[in-house]
Amino acid sequence: MNDANKQIIRDQVRKGYAQIATTGSSCCGSTGPSCCGSAAPDNLAQQIGHSTEDLAVLPDGANMGLSCGNPNALAALQAGEAVLDLGSGGGFDVFIAGRKVGPTGRVIGVDMTPEMVSKARRNAELYRQRTGLDNVEFRLGEIEHLPVADATVDVVISNCVINLSPDKPQVWREIARVLKPGGRVAVSDLALVRPLPPAIVESVAAMVGCIAGAVLVSETERMAREAGLVDIVLTRRSEYVETMADWQDSLYKQIASHLPPGTKPGDFITSLEITARKPVPRRCCSRTT
Numbered sequence: 001m002n003d004a005n006k007q008i009i010r011d012q013v014r015k016g017y018a019q020i021a022t023t024g025s026s027c028c029g030s031t032g033p034s035c036c037g038s039a040a041p042d043n044l045a046q047q048i049g050h051s052t053e054d055l056a057v058l059p060d061g062a063n064m065g066l067s068c069g070n071p072n073a074l075a076a077l078q079a080g081e082a083v084l085d086l087g088s089g090g091g092f093d094v095f096i097a098g099r100k101v102g103p104t105g106r107v108i109g110v111d112m113t114p115e116m117v118s119k120a121r122r123n124a125e126l127y128r129q130r131t132g133l134d135n136v137e138f139r140l141g142e143i144e145h146l147p148v149a150d151a152t153v154d155v156v157i158s159n160c161v162i163n164l165s166p167d168k169p170q171v172w173r174e175i176a177r178v179l180k181p182g183g184r185v186a187v188s189d190l191a192l193v194r195p196l197p198p199a200i201v202e203s204v205a206a207m208v209g210c211i212a213g214a215v216l217v218s219e220t221e222r223m224a225r226e227a228g229l230v231d232i233v234l235t236r237r238s239e240y241v242e243t244m245a246d247w248q249d250s251l252y253k254q255i256a257s258h259l260p261p262g263t264k265p266g267d268f269i270t271s272l273e274i275t276a277r278k279p280v281p282r283r284c285c286s287r288t289t
Contacts, residue, residue, distance in 0.1 A: 006166035010142070013164050014113050021090070021115035058095055058127075069188020069237065069271055071157035072096050076186075080104040081154040084178060086143045086171070086187075087111055087161025091120035091136070095127050097157065098136045108153070109138045110146055144170040148178045158187045163214040172227035179278040185229065190214045191272040193236070197258050217272060229276040237271040 072093055077083060077100040085094050088109025097107045111117050120138040128134055141147035143158075144167050156175045165171050175185055192214050217234055224232050256265060 010112070010166060017089070017113045018115040021113060021119045058092065069159060069273055071159050071186045071188045072100065074186035074188070074273055074275055075155050075157055075184065077101055077105075077155060082152065083107045083155045083157060084146070084148060084153040085109045086146075086156065086158035086175075087164070088120060088138060089116050091123045091127070091138065093157060093159050094120070094136050094138070095123070098127065098133055099131060101135065103133055103135060105135055107136045108148065109136070110141050110143060110148070111138065112140070112142045114140060144174060146174045146178055150177055151180045151183075153178050154180055154183050156183070156185050156187075158189070160189060162187060163190050165213070168215065168220075169223045169226065172223045172229070176227040176229055176278055181278055181280040183278045185224070185274065185276040185278075187274040189220070189272050189274065191217045191220055191236075191270055192268060193217060193238075193270050194268050196268055197260070214269065217270070220272065220274060224274065224276050228278070230279045232274070232276040235273040237273060238266050 075083070075097075077097055079100075079102040081101045082105065083094075083097045083101060085097065085107065088094050088111045091109055094107045094109040098105070101107060109120055111120065117138050117140045124136055124138065127136065139147045143161065143165060156179060162168060162171050179185070193216070195216070196214075217236065221232055221234055259265070259268070
């Protein structure tokens with residue numbers, strides 16, 4: 001894909017998510033508030049493992065139903081850690097991570113959509129009031145070019161975002177760059193178990209809705225490995241996609257209409273949990289006599 005086409009995709013995604021930030025509309029279709037189905041955002045969050053306690057302290061509007069997994073649970077965050085969230089949206093995962101790392105920790109959210117960053121910063125004021133914590137910040141930037149210094153974060157998380165990038169290998173290289181040696185990755189994303197029909201891949205709605213940009217599970221593993229990450233574990237959660245399809249969102253109806261007879265979205269798409277680690281360089285010491 002050439003640079004011009006990559007920029008076209010970024011502009012399409014940015015426009016779609018700007019609309020979500022300002023209107024609260026769905027990035028899948030017009031029937032519901034969620035990126036990945038028409039269920040209420042809190043119901044979606046609970047189905048993917050978020051506790052009632054986590055959701056209760058979130059600022060109103062932070063949970064826009066844009067999730068396809070629970071990277072905070074995967075990351076097993078500890079007090080005092082520095083965390084980076086790729087494609088932070090309204091701040092949903094940032095605020096949950098902030099409570100887990102506590103006052104000695106720090107969470108940075110990066111998003112390329114100005115409207116999302118503005119929304120997240122407004123939400124941050126409510127987060128501070130509700131929790132008494134001042135440990136989160138939001139930066140405008142592309143996940144292919146993170147506004148974060150080398151080797152400065154303990155954990156990178158992301159929730160249903162990397163699939164939107166037109167240059168995924170560069171995203172994985174950036175993840176490896178910003179992680180401290182020994183730092184870890186915990187990502188929830190949509191991936192393919194088999195290629196999608198061309199009509200779906202070409203759909204702008206499917207791109208913004210996290211589907212058309214997804215790549216094969218094997219490609220995801222290859223990109224993470226080539227970026228220098230190790231201990232890569234990929235766990236498929238196909239049942240989550242089946243649940244999304246059952247919600248009868250307009251995008252999933254559109255996808256189903258282009259699938260071969262006798263197949264369903266879950267035969268092509270899976271929610272994928274990805275964990276990995278940045279290796280610690282080995283120290284070689286020579287002995288002198």
